[in-house]
Amino acid sequence: MTQPADVHEALSLRPLAAADWDAWYDALEVAFGETESPERRALWRALTEVDRSLGVWDGSVPVGSAGAFSFRMAVPGGALLPTAGVTMVGVLPTHRRRGVLTALMRHQLDEVHERGESLAVLTASQPAIYGRYGYGLASWQLAVRIDRSRVQVARTGSADDRIRLRLADPARASAACERLYARRVSLRPGMLARSPGWEQLPLLDAPSEREGHTALQCVLAEDQRDGELLGYARYSLRAAWQHAGAAGQVRVREVTTATPEAAAALWAYLLELDLTETVVAENLPVDDPLLHLVSDPRRLSSQLSDSLFVRLVEVGDALSSRRYAAPLDVVLEVADEFCPWNAGRWRLHSAGRLAGAQCEPTDAPADLALSVRELGSAYLGGCTLAALAAAGLVRELRPGALAEASAAFAWDVAPWLPHGF
Missing domain, CATH: 3.30.1050.10 (SCP2 sterol-binding domain)
Incomplete structure (x- = not known):
């Protein structure tokens, strides 16, 4: 049993036992100040790798947590490297500044090194924290809010002739979508190969998290000639009305495409849905085709946010x-x-x-x-x-x-x- 550095001897750091998951996760929710939906909580429980999860305990009470997922991540050149996805890191407010987080990071990185994983990655709720442990900001994500009445998507006649759009049940179409996603992973650094179970994450659609939107919808872009899947978009709609008419919103969850024609067709579809006024997407690559497809990029109302932090172990x-x-x-x-x-x-x-x-x-x-830290920032080629x-x-x-x-x-x-x- 490893003791956190510079903390009272009553605190102990130990691997998570499956029977302690609920109490451990309860403490994490307190640390983050939020309570997740039962559906999301159940998915995280199913995905948790208990043997890679750690807790700091004050007597019988969990006060700190850290976990890791066993990912394979694309790096420049297309190789998929075994990578520790650091997750579920939190410390109760009663136990801050007592060395708990440093002890968790120390123990975790030692374990990652022993497992032979040369990389660890995370997304940061508080980015200022993780530089001290060697994590560098390696990728950004783009959010857009589009006034669809002010923007058009460039399309060619050949694209319209080749692409057929078809609505599909998200769950039933999932297997085909995942096969397309898997073919795209090695082409972009930072993308994660989805192991069994992870295909459920993009389908997660808890009613309590919809914020007035419809259930998740899915549109497929298929080749007219042979039915090959060339792209898909997952999205939801929220109806709204003003005196001047409909003012609904399209929330784009994911757009994955294999060809430029599919990208143009899907974005045109999303920007032309009836009874809507705005289209929002919270996580696009900073070089997404959308930036070059729209007639007026200023109408995207774009915003950059930090995304993936990389640590060379x-x-x-x-x-x-x-x-x-x-x-x-x-x-x-x-x-x-x-x-x-x-x-x-x-x-x-x-x-x-x-x-x-x-x-x-x-x-x-x-x-x-x-x-x-700087090596981590430059590692994926984006900085x-x-x-x-x-x-x-x-x-x-x-x-x-x-x-x-x-x-x-x-x-x-x-x-x-x-x-x-």
Whole structure:
């Protein structure tokens, strides 16, 4: 049994037992100040990996929690790497500033390292917290609110001729949608392969969470010629009326497409639904096709939010496992106080996009100096090392090294996390 650092000896940290899940999760809800629907709670219980979940207990009372999911995440180049999805992290307000969170993070990262997972990721309710543990902001998400009367979607005649739209029951269409989703995962860094059970998350539709919207709906975009599924959208509607007429809302939950024609057809469908005034989507990639399909991008009323934070648990393996957009040969001086096995100099070299990479410890002079947090931010290719250097977070020690490494780490598709965990 591991004791949290700098806390009273009455507190103990131990793995979660299945029988303690309800009390453990109750404490998490208190820490977050919210009570989830029975449907959502039941799903999280089914998905919880008890052997990867930790609790801090004050006597018989759970006061802190942290868990992890065993994910496979896409990285630049298309590899799906075993990744710890850090989740359900919370501390009761009565036990803050007593070392509980640090103890949970310490124990968890040690376990991730022992399991051989080179990456850990999370979404942060309080982003300021996790930098101290080496997590760097690696991807953003785009939210839009569209006045549909002011926007049109560009479509071609060939797209209309090829694509057939069909409404389908979300649950019955789920298997086909999941097969399409699975084919798309490796194409965008940050996407997660969905293991059995996770297909239920995008279908979750608790009546208490609808906020006046209809039940979840699904529209399929199929090839007219052979019926192949080329895309789908999940959404709901909320009716509203004003003196001037209908003012309903379309809430877009997910749009996944395999072709440009399917993207155009589905977004046109969503923006042309009768009796609606606005279309809202809370989580799109920052390079979503919608930005280029609409006639007036100013009418999107877009907003950026932080999304996925990445932590390199094993620097050598993580940097060797992705591809690089350009050749590079650079020595990185990495600072990592929380996981000291990463600290030191690493030589990273690759012949470019079509080649693999190697990252090994070295005694050679350093070309760039940065912390593991900045490596996490740059890892998926959405944040450049040059931008981090402009903020004073990366230091160039060899002239030219920054431009070389920044170009190599960048990727042509923005990283994106399609759903939370």
